[in-house]
Amino acid sequence: MEITRIGVVGAGTMGHGIVLVSAMSGFEVIMRDVSDDLVQRGVGMIERFLKRSCEKGKLTDREKTETLERIHGTVRLEDMQECDIVIEAVVENLDLKKDIFTQLDGICPRDSILASNTSTIPITEMAAFSGRPDRFIGMHFMNPVPVMKLVEVIRGLATSDETTETVVALAKKLGKVPIEINDYPGFVSNRILMPMINEGIYCLMEGVATKEAIDEVMKLGMNHPMGPLELADLIGLDTCLYIMQVLYEGFSDSKYRPCPLLKKMVSAGYLGRKSGRGFYEYNDK
């Protein structure tokens, strides 16, 4: 199936990034959020990225103008009706996502594909509400979307080979490296990353080492660009806790139990960089 027009629902951190790489790759893109202000905020973030790319000599003014011309902002979900694929990137809330996919099924052509950028919600469960489980798939982009190469392509139980092939080909056209994954809690990225971070927090809680020492061990010994505690602060401790709970419940396995120190810090409002304090303090907030 040939994709020419892409719909993106949600113009936040991930949504605007997906719109940006899609438009830069030559696709017509419809970007939907719930208010004009939020649509404009998404367009503003895209414009700033393109402006910086021009200043760095990576893009010409003409390419910037053409990219922006391919982006059509809207508050109407009905405007997705001519899209070959719609990628959902709204907040991580199952009920909201189910509602959007139920509506999209009534709006989009029968042969179009519905995709979700969820980090944690089972693809198979959302597919059941899409009215087209064979044409439903996960497209898990990484943050920041224009920089990170990986897209986890997540097959639900009923996702067809044709849908997977189309989405893999699309991800490549967006300049990404798609990797096929089957639908299990945390997919691959968060199933491996989050228990590592959680174990780092256990090391701190048990007094195995200081926070600085834990981070340095993983940076110097394993060549990780950031230590697990610094990374937890960047991701947000509330998000880390939420993902651990998804793994814990999804597998019913105690090895995924969230560290009590992580829970305590979230209860205290120490959420990492975004709150100015996590394992480290951030004075710029």
Ligand SMILES: NC(=O)c1ccc[n+]([C@@H]2O[C@H](COP(=O)([O-])OP(=O)(O)OC[C@H]3O[C@@H](n4cnc5c(N)ncnc54)[C@H](O)[C@@H]3O)[C@@H](O)[C@H]2O)c1
């Ligand atoms: N932020 C990350 O690092 C990251 C990485 C990978 C995947 N994800 C996933 O991507 C999704 C979006 O996350 P985000 O960080 O971009 O969130 P965000 O809060 O930055 O953006 C979400 C956007 O969705 C909009 N929205 C809410 N309801 C809507 C509706 N009915 N229709 C259209 N738009 C609506 C909000 O107004 C907001 O602009 C989540 O499922 C998240 O798990 C996030």
